[in-house]
Amino acid sequence: MTKLLRRNFFARSVHAVAPDLIGATLLFKGVGGMIVEVEAYHHTDPAAHSFRGPTARNAVMFGPPGFAYVYRSYGIHWCLNFVCEPKGSASAVLIRALAPTQGLSVMRRRRGVADERLLCSGPGRLCEALGITVAQNGSALTEPPFELLARSAEVEVAIGPRIGITKAVDHPWRYGLKGSRFVSKPFRAR
DNA sequence: TGCCCGATTAACT
DNA sequence: GTTAATCGGGCAA
Numbered sequence: 001m002t003k004l005l006r007r008n009f010f011a012r013s014v015h016a017v018a019p020d021l022i023g024a025t026l027l028f029k030g031v032g033g034m035i036v037e038v039e040a041y042h043h044t045d046p047a048a049h050s051f052r053g054p055t056a057r058n059a060v061m062f063g064p065p066g067f068a069y070v071y072r073s074y075g076i077h078w079c080l081n082f083v084c085e086p087k088g089s090a091s092a093v094l095i096r097a098l099a100p101t102q103g104l105s106v107m108r109r110r111r112g113v114a115d116e117r118l119l120c121s122g123p124g125r126l127c128e129a130l131g132i133t134v135a136q137n138g139s140a141l142t143e144p145p146f147e148l149l150a151r152s153a154e155v156e157v158a159i160g161p162r163i164g165i166t167k168a169v170d171h172p173w174r175y176g177l178k179g180s181r182f183v184s185k186p187f188r189a190r
Numbered sequence: 191t192g193c194c195c196g197a198t199t200a201a202c203t
Numbered sequence: 204g205t206t207a208a209t210c211g212g213g214c215a216a
Binding site for chain 2: 039041047048049071073074075076077079081094096122123124125162163164165166184
């Protein structure tokens with residue numbers, strides 16, 4: 001019994017949306033899996049792309065919630081974010097890892113690896129596995145070819161500091177599915 | 191205009 | 204453990 005996420009799911013604080021995404025299912029053209037790791041970014045946060053105000057790259061973050069913000073990371077990879085909160089707050093959730101469930105063979109071919117744990121465990125890896133590029137920047141998450149299904153059971157959410165940033169490193173704004181072996185890095189036991 | 195560095199990953203030693 | 208790949212944004216000059 002699964003239910004599609006609607007636009008108003010994203011029209012809340014990024015710190016409410018981010019943990020609620022853990023256990024939800026993300027599919028793009030029918031390929032994807034269960035979200036097991038995300039991070040929250042907000043325009044008052046020095047580590048966020050929106051911190052210094054709107055630019056051509058981050059314009060989608062300043063738009064309405066429920067859309068995809070895709071950016072190039074290190075000149076090599078793509079990273080997928082879900083825009084949150086009422087229009088203008090410029091906050092987003094970075095999708096960092098999935099437990100792959102749909103389209104395994106397609107993902108293996110795109111990634112060039114067989115190990116399930118290497119398909120979608122990391123923001124750049126999951127974009128490659130799902131075939132997401134800057135072409136999806138500004139796409140509605142609540143409409144095809146995206147499909148977001150609410151979690152069907154309660155989950156235990158692990159919390160920790162974000163990964164790979166040099167500013168505001170102490171904020172505990174990384175959320176994960178407790179015990180999942182598909183997270184990009186383990187969460188410290190609490 | 192030029193330089194530095196990043197919400198990463200894979201391939202090294 | 205360290206480092207190359209690779210490029211656009213942001214800021215100094």
